[in-house]
Amino acid sequence: MFFSVVIPTYNRKPILEKCLRALEKQQLSDHKVTDYEVVLVDDGSTDGTLEWLTEHSAEFPHVRPFVQNHLGPAAARNLGVEKAQGDTIIFIDSDLVVTEQFLQSHADALVDGKEKLGDDRLFTYGAVINTCNFDNPTSEPYKITDFSAAYFATGNVAIDRKWLEKVGLFDTGFQLYGWEDLELGVRLKKLGLKLIKCPEAVGYHWHPPFSLADIPNLIDKEIQRGRMGVLFYQKHPTFEVRLMIQMTLLHRVLWGILSLGGMLNERTLAPFLQWLIDQGKPQLALEVARIFLNWYNVKGVYSAYRELQT
Structure with missing residues (x-):
C-alpha cells in the first residue's frame, strides 16, 4: 500500500517541525508499505510556516506542501485527500509527533484486520497520548485521561481512500471548532466500516502547559x-x-x-x-x-x- 499522510496546519511551525521530522524517520520492515508521502496543507498560516518549509525542503523529501486561504481543517483535509497520490490515507494533526514504527503499525493492523474480517470495510485508529513536553514529547507515558471512545477521529487514523471518496469527505459547513471528523465517522459507520484499534501506532499530541x-x-x-x-x-x-x-x-x-x-x-x-x-x-x-x-x-x-x- 502507498500511504498519504494528510496534515492540515495553521500557525504551528515549532511543533510542526517535530511532526515532520518524525515522519521522515519511519522504519518500514516489510513489503506492506511500498512508499509514502506527507501531504501538508497550510491553512493560511501567518507564522512563516511556508517560508520555513521552502528553506528546509531538502530535509523533508516526503513532504508535498499545498496552501489554501484560512478555511478551516475540514477544507484543508479535503484538499489533502484531493492532492494525495496514495491508496491509503492517514490523518494526523500538525501537533502530533509519531514513533518510528507509526506507518508500519498502521499497515500491519490494516492487513491483519482485512484478513480477520474477510472484508476491507475497516479503518485503523492509533493511540494518542497528550503531552506538554516540547523537548521530548515521545517520553510521555500513557494516562487514563488519554483514553478515547471516539469511533473516528482525525488525530491518528488510517483508511482506504475509496471509502472517503464514497462517503463524500468532510463537511466544510463545520467552520467553527469541533465535530467535523466525528460527523464523517457517522457516515462511515452507515457504510458498515469497522474500527480496528491500533495501539502500536502511537502519536504524541503536544500542547503548551495549561495556564x-x-x-x-x-x-x-x-x-x-x-x-x-x-x-x-x-x-x-x-x-x-x-x-x-x-x-x-x-x-x-x-x-x-x-x-x-x-x-x-x-x-x-x-x-x-x-x-x-x-x-x-x-x-x-x-x-x-x-x-x-x-x-x-x-x-x-x-x-x-x-x-x-x-
Missing part, C-alpha cells in the same frame, strides 16, 4: 463546539449524536451539579488552578478546569439549539 491565560480561548472553543454540535445533530438527529454532543438532560444535570450551577467557574477556581500549576501539575489543573469548560459547552449546545427553534 490561566488559556481559559478565555478554551471557553470560546467550548461555545464553538456547542454550536457545531447542533449542526452535527441537524445532519444526524439521533440519540447517539445527542449523547456525543452532550445535549441530554443527563449532561445538563451532571455538569450543573459538578459546577454547582456555574458557581465553580473560571473566577472561583482560579486560585486553586494556579496552585496546581505552581505545583508542576498543569495537566491536572486543565482536567479540573473541565468542570466549568464542559458546563460552558452544554450551555452553548442548548443556546444554539434554542436559536434554531425561534
Whole structure:
C-alpha cells in the first residue's frame, strides 16, 4: 500500500517541525508499505510556516506542501485527500509527533484486520497520548485521561481512500471548532466500516502547559463546539449524536451539579488552578478546569439549539 499522510496546519511551525521530522524517520520492515508521502496543507498560516518549509525542503523529501486561504481543517483535509497520490490515507494533526514504527503499525493492523474480517470495510485508529513536553514529547507515558471512545477521529487514523471518496469527505459547513471528523465517522459507520484499534501506532499530541491565560480561548472553543454540535445533530438527529454532543438532560444535570450551577467557574477556581500549576501539575489543573469548560459547552449546545427553534 502507498500511504498519504494528510496534515492540515495553521500557525504551528515549532511543533510542526517535530511532526515532520518524525515522519521522515519511519522504519518500514516489510513489503506492506511500498512508499509514502506527507501531504501538508497550510491553512493560511501567518507564522512563516511556508517560508520555513521552502528553506528546509531538502530535509523533508516526503513532504508535498499545498496552501489554501484560512478555511478551516475540514477544507484543508479535503484538499489533502484531493492532492494525495496514495491508496491509503492517514490523518494526523500538525501537533502530533509519531514513533518510528507509526506507518508500519498502521499497515500491519490494516492487513491483519482485512484478513480477520474477510472484508476491507475497516479503518485503523492509533493511540494518542497528550503531552506538554516540547523537548521530548515521545517520553510521555500513557494516562487514563488519554483514553478515547471516539469511533473516528482525525488525530491518528488510517483508511482506504475509496471509502472517503464514497462517503463524500468532510463537511466544510463545520467552520467553527469541533465535530467535523466525528460527523464523517457517522457516515462511515452507515457504510458498515469497522474500527480496528491500533495501539502500536502511537502519536504524541503536544500542547503548551495549561495556564490561566488559556481559559478565555478554551471557553470560546467550548461555545464553538456547542454550536457545531447542533449542526452535527441537524445532519444526524439521533440519540447517539445527542449523547456525543452532550445535549441530554443527563449532561445538563451532571455538569450543573459538578459546577454547582456555574458557581465553580473560571473566577472561583482560579486560585486553586494556579496552585496546581505552581505545583508542576498543569495537566491536572486543565482536567479540573473541565468542570466549568464542559458546563460552558452544554450551555452553548442548548443556546444554539434554542436559536434554531425561534
